[in-house]
Amino acid sequence: MRTTVLEYDLSKIVELARQGKRLDGRGLEEARDFTLELGMCKNAESSARIRLGETEVIAGIKMGVDKPYPDNPDEGAISCGAELLALAHSEYEAGPPSLDEIEVARVVDRGIRESKAIDFKKLCITEGEACWIAFMDFYAINSSGNLFDAGSIAGLAAFLTAKIPKLDENNKIIKNEYQGKLELKRLPLLTTFVKIGGQIMVDPTYLEEKASEARFSVATTDDGLMSAMQKGPGSFTLEEVNKMIDLGFKIADERRKKLLKEIK
Amino acid sequence: MRTTVLEYDLSKIVELARQGKRLDGRGLEEARDFTLELGMCKNAESSARIRLGETEVIAGIKMGVDKPYPDNPDEGAISCGAELLALAHSEYEAGPPSLDEIEVARVVDRGIRESKAIDFKKLCITEGEACWIAFMDFYAINSSGNLFDAGSIAGLAAFLTAKIPKLDENNKIIKNEYQGKLELKRLPLLTTFVKIGGQIMVDPTYLEEKASEARFSVATTDDGLMSAMQKGPGSFTLEEVNKMIDLGFKIADERRKKLLKEIK
């Protein structure tokens, strides 16, 4: 990995944090605004492009037909993948999945899966024979920090807009024909925090991530539940965790409102 | 990669080319002669060893039974692979497929596949159930330039002589018994050129490849058609491309004649 981060910037960020300030002028509890585009990838069953500050992520869903797992013959499945494209940052490299890619994919996946938003039984086509697998993959296009939240918003938008293809009598997908949409019972969203200079701040930029002592994400739903937590590097006090959970609910609510308005 | 090429040789080659000459005394439009041996690998459904100048390549075909692709339930398939064995040159290494291996395999494959020489429907055994896959793989044994043409000649010889095994009632191959041969409707052959010192020359040696500014291959058939083109490094004018296509037809015709004489 080639390092291009300036030590100067990092120490400046720490210094500012101690004063309760941030390099881009945001408040500590202020997330960056985001914009959303939907459906630009016609080959996908759904697609979403999000820009969270300068961070840009594209998510898409492909629906595939497969045999159910023998343990759950009456259930389909979802799968979430992430790629931190070398396109998106000079420090990224093409190659096998990095630990960072695996972690962000799995945390976004858990936020959705564990919320039980999607009823896997409704993804069953024929018990023991055929089921749907919803493959959601998201890609970093420009990486300016907090791919967790960007991936989570893009992923949720993709699941919310995914169409289910029609099948012929042999359970083969008929191209460009659809029978309906995925249903979500609740709407989980991740909110991510870092600690810098002892201060908790939400939605870190790339440099803030570099400068941070600790990182934490929490997935919260519209019906007041938590569906995933993930501490990254560093440590937190219980009070800090509690504060981040509270803020997580608040920020996810705002983001969800905006998201739903875009999707209608 | 260990480099053993002498700068001296390369500049000499460029200098000679400017005078319309080559290091081995050939004319610019003169391909190296080749020799062919057939059928030496008894475990293969066909095999061919070609020596094109000092370049030696061995190709063989194994016929396998598989399920047809769902999209083409009434068709079999072919597959072409290439290995530039570390045996064949001090600059080659054992390991995962290199870009050069992938390119030469795919270009040889396209020359044959796109010519529609082989009717994939005739490779169907039982619609939707079983079909033949003809796996042709070729290996560089001594690499002295132009593996494209050597692989193409060896590959065509292998396809032309491949036997189709007999099957039992369960579509299992019966060893050492055959029901017939692969049929080819036309005979595509690649012809490869390089540009050195502004001069186009055919059938480059290893050093000529190293010294070249540009590379181009064209697959032509006995019925006057082109089935593949591939520009490698560098650039050509349209006139140069046209000239190479003309020469490609001529040289492929000569090689085909020789090839058919060997096969009878």
Place this chain on the structure above:
Amino acid sequence: MRTTVLEYDLSKIVELARQGKRLDGRGLEEARDFTLELGMCKNAESSARIRLGETEVIAGIKMGVDKPYPDNPDEGAISCGAELLALAHSEYEAGPPSLDEIEVARVVDRGIRESKAIDFKKLCITEGEACWIAFMDFYAINSSGNLFDAGSIAGLAAFLTAKIPKLDENNKIIKNEYQGKLELKRLPLLTTFVKIGGQIMVDPTYLEEKASEARFSVATTDDGLMSAMQKGPGSFTLEEVNKMIDLGFKIADERRKKLLKEIK
């Protein structure tokens, strides 16, 4: 690989060997004592932990149901794997299988497989449909030399104590219920030797392996047969090989006696 072996120790070992002595005071033909624990891994169909001197190895068996190979529709199979865990020595690394891992796994496998101790036909469940595969994997926990013999003893103990799960009507394994045990017709065990300073010695330590000029293993059975041999580095005279085979029978007999006493 990081090297931590002291040249001093190695030359001392060679010097001692020339005098018929060993660093740990053992005689040249004296194997280290071993201890055995069985059944500590409840998720395994059998498990065995062996300490051979300071060398510690854990072996376990999982029974899986699969389709028989088309060539042997009425037979099951066994599979032996080995991992030299990075846990077990500072010179080991996590990563793809090393040549050493592959060799020790394959030699232990051959010792058992070629002895025909296990009747593969008895591992058939339904001809052409379903069969048992007994996966035995062993792991180095502390590597102080002679993983061949340690793996062989642990592996044999695992095969001797492996339970066969019950199946439901769909040939799916019913958890925690068993229908019987694997049967072994004979009991093959490896015995491994090195040559140091021209002297043959049995059951080498890690340092003795480093100091050795040559290595040899022989698998022998309780009914006086040899089922595998493997020469590692170096060379032996025929007389040396004959001596090692004789010793191999003797030492394997002693070990087998102890092993059977532990298993009862």
Place this chain on the structure above:
Amino acid sequence: MSGKVKENMPDYKKDKKRVDGRKMDELRPLSIKVGVIPNADGSAYLEWGQNKVYAAVYGPREALPKHTQNPLKANIKVTYRMTTFSVPERKQPRPNRRDMEISKVLGEALDKAVFTEQFPNTEISVFVEVIDSNAGSRVACLTAASCALADAGIPMKDMVAATGVGKAFGELVVDLDKAEEDAPDAVDIPFGILPNTKEIVLLQMDGLLKKSEWAEIAKLGYAACEKIYEIQKKALTDKYQLSEVSQNQIVDKSTPKKVEKDSVKTKKESKEKAKKVKK
């Protein structure tokens, strides 16, 4: 490719227009925007019919590992990839052999466009990502990558303009879409040139073509590439309206490189701080 005989197969000679209504020599709608990826030294986003691709350039930066360094020139390394959802049937995430071959030929095409000798021992990394596709993604990527290189302020002989040309349903056509690529008589020729010198830098072919048809196809290809080139130049001008830096940089080989670089650099000063490889 598949050669399936379909009912109601189009007959372009008779129909006088193509499946999607285009004329034989008509391109699908093409739009390019440069500078879309702030982290990159240069970037472009391109939509071409259904094809949608990103291109990003990082470098010139030290070529690593060391043994890949060429003391005479920069290495142009292209990485072509497709997202899993960019094709009708989900693509496996790991790169396949087609991805690798396309990466290779695109790199070989761009190599002729860049004054690589000005940056010995470096690598110019070009990443192209297809997020939606419908035949022609490789020429879309090459066209976008050229703009991204220019956007990165890398001294270039010219940009590469590229398109598919070939044959479908009985006629010679430019810019084949998927339906045409699947025609029983389909010939697809990825074709890329340096418009200033007319040099051909990308040329491949799938399909079965009469020699006599090639001359006509090449003519169609050149004409189409000229149109593409205009769109490429406009994309750059749209970003750099105030000066003609990018234009000069591309077409004027005599301009001393130092000046070119500096003039571009003024646009990206903040970026420069973080850059590693300097001349």
Place this chain on the structure above:
Amino acid sequence: MSGKVKENMPDYKKDKKRVDGRKMDELRPLSIKVGVIPNADGSAYLEWGQNKVYAAVYGPREALPKHTQNPLKANIKVTYRMTTFSVPERKQPRPNRRDMEISKVLGEALDKAVFTEQFPNTEISVFVEVIDSNAGSRVACLTAASCALADAGIPMKDMVAATGVGKAFGELVVDLDKAEEDAPDAVDIPFGILPNTKEIVLLQMDGLLKKSEWAEIAKLGYAACEKIYEIQKKALTDKYQLSEVSQNQIVDKSTPKKVEKDSVKTKKESKEKAKKVKK
């Protein structure tokens, strides 16, 4: 996880005890032994209910390849793996994505426990191997790895004590077993702290939890970790009965590091000869 409705499902509110008879805040039997792998610089073997894990520490040793070296601190690199026979259905030998993620979070947890700044440019390699499992293998490994680090004489701020906490069959519980992890309302929270400072160094969550339940769960987690911590300390004392070196080394941050290291070194002199990286 699977959400299957079973007949006779337990109801913890009614039953007042758990499937295996435990109280809601009761740990499964836990035993730890340190120094079990002679080759390692430090090691531990832990049995916790059905879970059985080994931990081994090698280093600090030179971090390789060179570019991974951090001039300010040691890298803690954890490799979490499971044997093929440690789970009900045979695990594939090659590491999967779960193994990788767990390795990452365990390393991030231990990083806060070690005075890493004392060993710049080195790597402290921690290998944990699960040989049998029944929910909670990652916290078992983290608990064992902490003891192995202490056994290796590596200067530590504190050990990490970790356990699963969460919810099953209607009640908040500690140290969930597999039956509980499979409950329809299961919430599993791997939870690890530095007992001296109460800092949380491991925190993940699977399942669906009310915010109000979290406070109670955290309380259960802290209490359980205190019990685990006592067992960890006892495991070290059992090995080093004659002195309190390990204890001092862990709890007393003010002790000059030099002295700590030396005092531990006296116990492992024979090992030191073979070591490569020295300060």
Place this chain on the structure above:
Amino acid sequence: MSGKVKENMPDYKKDKKRVDGRKMDELRPLSIKVGVIPNADGSAYLEWGQNKVYAAVYGPREALPKHTQNPLKANIKVTYRMTTFSVPERKQPRPNRRDMEISKVLGEALDKAVFTEQFPNTEISVFVEVIDSNAGSRVACLTAASCALADAGIPMKDMVAATGVGKAFGELVVDLDKAEEDAPDAVDIPFGILPNTKEIVLLQMDGLLKKSEWAEIAKLGYAACEKIYEIQKKALTDKYQLSEVSQNQIVDKSTPKKVEKDSVKTKKESKEKAKKVKK
């Protein structure tokens, strides 16, 4: 191997000859040609019954990566591979575990044949490729590789002569073919020696053998290897008829290495120019 009971199974005790008509101690036809791969520093092509293999030697050349260099000796690195069409059922192109093990044991066998201490820090790369097979491909490769090493002018203590020996259909035999390897009582022993010293450098075994049979088998093996050795020497003489360089080089350990190398070098002057590693 498979242990299938066949009708009409041969009975060698009764038949007095083998399935293919050979006597019990008779080798299949064996021919060797050296110098067949012009690019290689040394090479050989061998046909032995249906087995057909190439061997090529490159080096001694600098061992890379650096950390593999041994300051006391050259590494002999053998890469054994089979073409996809060299076996009855198509082999997957990527090397399998059998390929790896065979590469290892062949390298360990050749290591004893070469004066490796003369080339510290180098690697002698030996590539063997099986293009057709019918039991015994590893001994065919070892036999060919020895000739290739001699052809490369690498100072050798001796060549390795190797063959399969063992048991089939009730009798002890040499050079088992596939039908014999599949006999229910088959024992296959890859056996390789340095004929000058009688040292055994390759020894493996598959199958179930009485201890008493081993002595007889070893005798058969030595005798067969002597015959093979003659064919190896003849192959080298056929190439180098004018001098006895290769012979000297192999059998006469006292000859100063410098002279040996030079005398061989005269035959490969043109090649030397391109070589990288020189003493």
